[in-house]
Every structure is written in structure tokens, then in C-alpha cells.
Amino acid sequence: xxxxxxxxxxxxEKNDNAVFILVIDGLKVHRTMSSMFKKxxxxxxxxxxxxxxxxxxxxxxxxxxxxxxxxxxKRLPTRINPDKCKVEFEKEKVVITLLKxxxxxxxxxxxxxxxxxxxxxx
Numbered sequence: 485x486x487x488x489x490x491x492x493x494x495x496x497e498k499n500d501n502a503v504f505i506l507v508i509d510g511l512k513v514h515r516t517m518s519s520m521f522k523k524x525x526x527x528x529x530x531x532x533x534x535x536x537x538x539x540x541x542x543x544x545x546x547x548x549x550x551x552x553x554x555x556x557x558k559r560l561p562t563r564i565n566p567d568k569c570k571v572e573f574e575k576e577k578v579v580i581t582l583l584k585x586x587x588x589x590x591x592x593x594x595x596x597x598x599x600x601x602x603x604x605x606x
Contacts, residue, residue: 488551488552488553488554491506491507491553491554491555491578492506492507493505493506493507493555494507495590497589497590497591500583500584500587501581501582501584502564502581502582502584502590503579503580503581503582504555504579504580504582505577505578505579505580506542506553506555506577506578506579506580507576507577508528508544508546508553508576508577508578509576510527510546510548510549510576511525511527511544511546511573511575511576511577511578512525512526512527512528512575513525513526513573513574513575522572522573523572523573523574525544525573527546527547527548528544528545528546528547529544529545530542530543530544530571531543531544531545531552532554533571535564535566535569535582536566537563537564537565537566537585538559538560538563538564539556539557539558539559539560540555540556540557540560540580540582541554541555541556542554542555542556542571542578542580543555543556544578555578555580560582561588561590561593562584562585562588562590563584563586564582564583564584564585565583565584565585569581569582569583
């Protein structure tokens with residue numbers, strides 16, 4: 485099993501969205517026609533991208549170093565609409581946008597651990 489690494493991340497709220505920005509050193513992206521010109525990782529492969537009403541599990545493995553980056557929240561503060569959530573890739577970043585089902589703020593959880601293991605270490 486490759487080394488699992490904790491990506492640094494930031495959190496912000498925009499209207500009904502909770503946005504997590506994961507910093508992945510060395511992540512490169514390119515646009516692909518098969519995904520309607522969306523940016524996709526060019527030197528990494530997404531291993532997991534599971535978003536449910538109450539949880540998120542995302543991991544990406546770098547091709548060159550075989551490092552596995554994993555971001556996981558086992559229980560979100562409020563429910564989300566998984567069909568309206570998105571994962572976008574930028575140079576050295578993964579942006580995960582979750583559409584909240586309720587207008588409740590998550591700011592009180594941003595300084596804590598979201599009552600769960602949100603970053604998983606090996």
C-alpha cells in the first residue's frame with residue numbers, strides 16, 4: 485500500500501455551499517474533451533470519490549511518487565445534496581463543493597474536526 489498523506493486544506497462557505505480546498509503538491513491538470521473540457525488530473529488518479537447525504541470520502545494517488553492523498557468526513561454537520569456536489573481540479577488543488585440541504589452554517593465546525601475523522605493518516 486502506498487504512503488497515505490494528509491493534504492492541507494481550507495474551508496469556506498458560499499451561500500448554500502460548503503467548499504473544501506485540498507492542496508496537493510505537484511498536482512498537474514489538463515482539459516479533456518471527454519469530460520466537456522473540464523480540468524482533470526494529468527499526473528494523478530482519483531481512487532475514491534464517494535459523496536453521500538451525510539459523508540464524503542475522496543482520495544487521489546500521484547502517479548510518480550505513488551503517494552495517496554485522502555480526505556474523509558464520516559459525518560457532515562448537516563445533510564447535503566450529493567447530486568449537486570462537484571469536485572474540480574486546479575493546479576496543485578482539488579476543490580470539493582458540497583451543496584447543503586439546510587441553510588445552517590458550518591462555521592462553528594471549521595475550527596474543530598467536524599465531529600469526525602476528516603483527515604485520515606496512514
